[in-house]
Amino acid sequence: MSRSASDRAPLALLKSLVPALALAASLAPAAASAQDAYPQRPITLVVPHPPGGSVDGVARIYAEQLAKELGQSVVVENRAGASGMIGAAYVARATPDGYTLYLNASIHAINPLLYKKTIKFDAVKDFTPISELAQGALIFSINPKVPANNVQELVKTLKADPQKYSFATTGFGSAGHLAAASFLHENGLSQIPIVLYRGGGPALSDLVGGQVHALFDPMLSSLPMVRADKLRAVAVTGAERSPLLADVPSMREQGQKNFEFYSWYGVWGPAKLPAPVVKKLEAASAKIMATPKVVEQLGGLGFEPAVKNSADFSRFIDAEMKRYQTIIEQSKIEINE
Template identity: 70%
Template structure:
């Protein structure tokens, strides 16, 4: 072997060795994950349904992974500020993202404004929970069920308004679906509020008439008699409101609507890390105390692994697009 050939051989061997060492180090780091605190980005303000479920999950994830897990709120722009931050984060498993179904709705509404791809820029790790909405009205509204509410809207549309806690939220699309089903889409305004608290305040005060909203925020007002629940939007009645029928029972046979919650990471997070988080999520959501706590908030465990969650997101986005098109929901 001449000197030139020997030099080439040694250079190649060194490169292969370095590459192999780098691969071994990367694999070891993935096996050891996590070795430092994890941050879960919640793209909404503290205290709401997303934040509450995220903090419950984060507390359990800390125990599962034996590592500190911090929830960081990055609210604004219907959750898109926090989502954009995660989309740009290092795909190392130390920045995660917890959001509701609005993550799959935003790109269908804000086509020109979204600075990320809600599918391609994220890895869905696990779907975790879901919660039916309460269809409630101010007690002065003379409707006792969803069919009576539909009749009222048709008889005097100028008298009634719906309210939503956020543009593009599950409650917004649920209300839009109902108005479309009763052929009143476009005739009854859906007033946009920034958050559940001010929306519920005006609903209780009678400034607006009706709302679809997660149980976590609406249930206390129903229990206190400040709102009247007409129906729930899940497949089954809620144990928290056993006397309130579902929309299906109320004559809307195809009406089923949930706000669902899941965990994502930035795209291209190594598969071993995704698998570790996926397995931890499965154990957490199967825990009896987590199920009990979720039930007390009006949610239920609805775990799906990464592959099934990705398929579910695709199917939900297709369904949401149909509602948006049918109800002519546009960003003004």
Template identity: 70%
Template sequence: MRHLTRRSFLNTALSAAGLAGAAVLARPALAQGDYPTRPITIIVPQPPGGSVDGVARLFADKLKDELHTSVVVENRPGASGMIGAAYVARAKPDGYTLYINASIHSINPLLYKKTITFDAVKDFTAVSMLAQGALIFSVNPKVPAHTVQQFIELLKADPDKYSFATSGFGSAGHLAAAQFLHEAGIAKVPIVLYKGAGPALSDLVGGQVSAIMDPMLSSLPQVQSGKLRALAVTGSARSPLLPDVPTMREAGMKDFEFYSWYGLWTPAGLPEPVLKRLEAAAAHIMDTPAMQQRLNALGFESAYKNSADFTAYITSEMARYKQIIDSAHITAG
């Protein structure tokens, strides 16, 4: 699998011309003064404006009302989210430093085995899964393909002419694109690495790259405005936001289903009463119709899992990601 930085890709191209009631009842009986007693910070290891930031800010807005304290979102992007994650891993496990990230948190340790400075499982407490969302598979409108199968034919006929953008190395969109190319039997099409969805989508709209698999929060406006053409969505069912766009399975990609999921963590060693307080707060927030409606409007769905279930889910997802990485020969560096 070929991977290029944006700069090296553009240089090459130029040289070649061209995120209820029962949960409330389940809340632990903590005195109001126990936790929290001061503001909470949610670390987001991605840039502002992307899908992780969007889910985190929706959640933070509700968490401040749930816990009756100030909740601040702090972006610490860089190194595929590992700068922010490393900061959280070193923080005091007192419930005042929280961490929201996407599935990339569980992908990075599979890619950066030699350079990662923390254990993505052991150095964190998995509090709850919050949401998930299918990706949109879209292309620049000048690409002469209106279906997934037509695009596959183009890639096979002239692989050097086309490319995929990804918002970050190891992101859900990166692995989805790699899985697609592997299952389609296409090895030569490059995946161009960007630092966030914004620059990736900008170059896709501008025609410097050909295609992307990206969360709806960032890609949907471009599709709705006609700046991008959606070929498929990667969920198990069509999105109500794009009812005319088929799923990857409907488009002929057997068993292809991929989601970007979003979770809440803290540093490892979180006291049990604080864990239960946060776990119950997340359950209540994600169960409210208002939160579900806001998520749905952005292409996400509430997907709450408690700490134990989220931990088990992470284990199963990491096994699936490892299979994709090994099959597509994805390596860091």
């Protein structure tokens, strides 16, 4: 029996698709193989802050070990500006192939809550969280001329003459900024101003000079000043005391219930980073952060490993953003809408 033209059409269409299907099938293993072989060339690790700060310090420790682990050079590229948003925007536009990565601190999760009008990327949708790497408690330090030796005495001093005092922050929206705002709000001292500085150097200089009187800051930058007796540490913001300042109690020990604040650090890639690349970087990150040398290096900077895989890191970021939003609303921090 002969087939009609309408019967032959589907068969002809199927025959025409066979070469295309065969080509796709041959390319799929090649693509998977390329991802499995990652990396095959140098990797750029973008740090959206200037050299010398806490983010840069963590990045250089991580980059050195990542290069050894993956067998390719890892180049740290500082793209500073706009509270880290210039570097972040660059990575958000990068090809998602694993050759452009991004290391930043908790400010990555804070910026979208404060810069709603000017931010040029989506801090969640435009990135692939790879791993949290480390965290560090902040030092709560004051100018030595402030008449207080602990948090309880400081609160009394501030309440007695609030117009006499001010806090500093090394960057708008930084962990230290939110910690200061939260502390002042929880202690009924919201009328005390928080003075914005562009970086830790100017803030610490004015704190030592007495132009401002208190600061929440990562240990990397403040600890040398405390050890030199140029500043007085009244607390650390971690759940426990820091080995670097064993005689300085935590905020919780001094009656500041539920006050726990860390600057945390993680690594991201652009959105839609292939799963095999993410898995490889996850595994490398976990191994690196467990290395005794890295633990020692981080400890010397006031940090400790805090590794989370991609899924857990994503959930952690979501929870932190909700927490920061509450602090911003309660403290009435100005938002760029």
